[in-house]
Structures are given as structure tokens and as C-alpha cells.
Amino acid sequence: MRGRDEDTGEFLAPSRSQRRREALDVLALATTLAGLEPGRLAKLPVPGHLLPHVAEARRITSHIARKRQLAFLAKQMRREDDEVLDAIRDALDAGGEAAKQETALLHRAEHWRERLLDDGDAALGDLLGEHPHADRQKLRQLVRNALEERHRNRPPRAYRELFREIRDLLSGANAGDGVADEAAALDD
Known part of the structure; x- marks a missing residue:
């Protein structure tokens, strides 16, 4: 349970639904990163310790194993600060432009x-x-x-x-x- 602040009555943490939406957004970002060609991926501000996980997700062709690896990559990405993920999203949008x-x-x-x-x-x-x-x-x-x-x-x-x-x-x-x-x- 999230709990409430006794003084203000506000919730202390995001709801479970909100956390799930954020996790699915990161999973979509991980899927996008795994689908990029290596040259374009190198231009993005992806932290170095995530690159082997992205490469592994690119290498795997089996559907279920790839899905599992993408989930693991997303888990690793959720450990990053929001600024890092926002920078990656911004760079992807700029690449589209x-x-x-x-x-x-x-x-x-x-x-x-x-x-x-x-x-x-x-x-x-x-x-x-x-x-x-x-x-x-x-x-x-x-x-x-x-x-x-x-x-x-x-x-x-x-x-x-x-x-x-x-x-x-x-x-x-x-x-x-x-x-x-x-x-x-x-x-x-």
C-alpha cells in the first residue's frame, strides 16, 4: 500500500498503475534501442553498462528469449535516473527530425x-x-x-x-x- 501523509492527506508514492505505465514506457524505449542499427545507437547518450544488454537483445532471435532479454534490459534501464532516460528519448526524437x-x-x-x-x-x-x-x-x-x-x-x-x-x-x-x-x- 502506498499510504497517505497524515497531515495533508496526499499519497506518498505513485500508484501501482502509474508505476506500471512508467515501466511499460521504459520497456518500449528498450525495444526501440534494441531495434536500432549499431551506428545510430552509438550516437545516443546510452550509458556504457547498458550497451552489452542492448547488444544481447539484438543478438537473440527466439521470440520468448528476446522478450525476456528486453524485460531485463528495461529493468536495468529503470535503475537509471529519469534525466538519463529523458536524454535518450530526446536524442531519439532529434534523430527522427x-x-x-x-x-x-x-x-x-x-x-x-x-x-x-x-x-x-x-x-x-x-x-x-x-x-x-x-x-x-x-x-x-x-x-x-x-x-x-x-x-x-x-x-x-x-x-x-x-x-x-x-x-x-x-x-x-x-x-x-x-x-x-x-x-x-x-x-x-
């Missing part, structure tokens, strides 16, 4: 590639207007090669390379490189 942003970036890159192949120099001018640090000559050459591949029914090597170049350009990966190159040229 990051995945959405990555998908949007890929769609934008695909859109620009198709536009460059369809519209040619007009689309290249628009792209360079948005990203003046881009390498005009390299983009023009990749567009030319991709069109030639398409015309001759060749494997899409330049087509893929054009996509990678646009994706890097849109993500800003090349932005710092271009500034560094300009600064180095000014120093010479």
Missing part, C-alpha cells in the same frame, strides 16, 4: 539534378545564384557527361556524381572548402 531533414535534402538535390538536366544553363545560373561558391565548371561538365550517358544508354556514373555534388553543395559541406581555398589564394 534529422532523418526528415536528410530526406528533404535528398529530394532538393534530386530536384536540382533533374532541373539541371532539363533546363541546362538557365538552371545552372539559378543554382549558382543561390550558391555562389559552387564550382561552375565542374557542375557544367557533370551535366554534360550525364546527358551524354543518357543519350548513349550508358551506366549513370556522371548522373550519380552530379547528384553527390549537388547534395554536398546544398548541405554546405563544400561551403567551408571554398572559403578556405579563397583565403589561401589571397595569402599567396
Whole structure:
């Protein structure tokens, strides 16, 4: 029994139902962790002593044994502070947002590639207007090669390379490189 405070009449501890709901939330978090690929799991703020339990849950394929291991993992996780579990949940939510942003970036890159192949120099001018640090000559050459591949029914090597170049350009990966190159040229 939970008991009540004699002075205020308030309950001293959470109800059994509340404790069960919290335990099931932790079990759901444990199941999510066990379902993640190792690279994504490494990016999360999971305490080191829980990682072997997560790895063991990933390794087990038998339904009942896996369920038992997930329950054990959840038990170990319930021993952690609420701040640790909240940090893991927040990182998982942020990962979902990051995945959405990555998908949007890929769609934008695909859109620009198709536009460059369809519209040619007009689309290249628009792209360079948005990203003046881009390498005009390299983009023009990749567009030319991709069109030639398409015309001759060749494997899409330049087509893929054009996509990678646009994706890097849109993500800003090349932005710092271009500034560094300009600064180095000014120093010479």
C-alpha cells in the first residue's frame, strides 16, 4: 500500500498503475534501442553498462528469449535516473527530425539534378545564384557527361556524381572548402 501523509492527506508514492505505465514506457524505449542499427545507437547518450544488454537483445532471435532479454534490459534501464532516460528519448526524437531533414535534402538535390538536366544553363545560373561558391565548371561538365550517358544508354556514373555534388553543395559541406581555398589564394 502506498499510504497517505497524515497531515495533508496526499499519497506518498505513485500508484501501482502509474508505476506500471512508467515501466511499460521504459520497456518500449528498450525495444526501440534494441531495434536500432549499431551506428545510430552509438550516437545516443546510452550509458556504457547498458550497451552489452542492448547488444544481447539484438543478438537473440527466439521470440520468448528476446522478450525476456528486453524485460531485463528495461529493468536495468529503470535503475537509471529519469534525466538519463529523458536524454535518450530526446536524442531519439532529434534523430527522427534529422532523418526528415536528410530526406528533404535528398529530394532538393534530386530536384536540382533533374532541373539541371532539363533546363541546362538557365538552371545552372539559378543554382549558382543561390550558391555562389559552387564550382561552375565542374557542375557544367557533370551535366554534360550525364546527358551524354543518357543519350548513349550508358551506366549513370556522371548522373550519380552530379547528384553527390549537388547534395554536398546544398548541405554546405563544400561551403567551408571554398572559403578556405579563397583565403589561401589571397595569402599567396
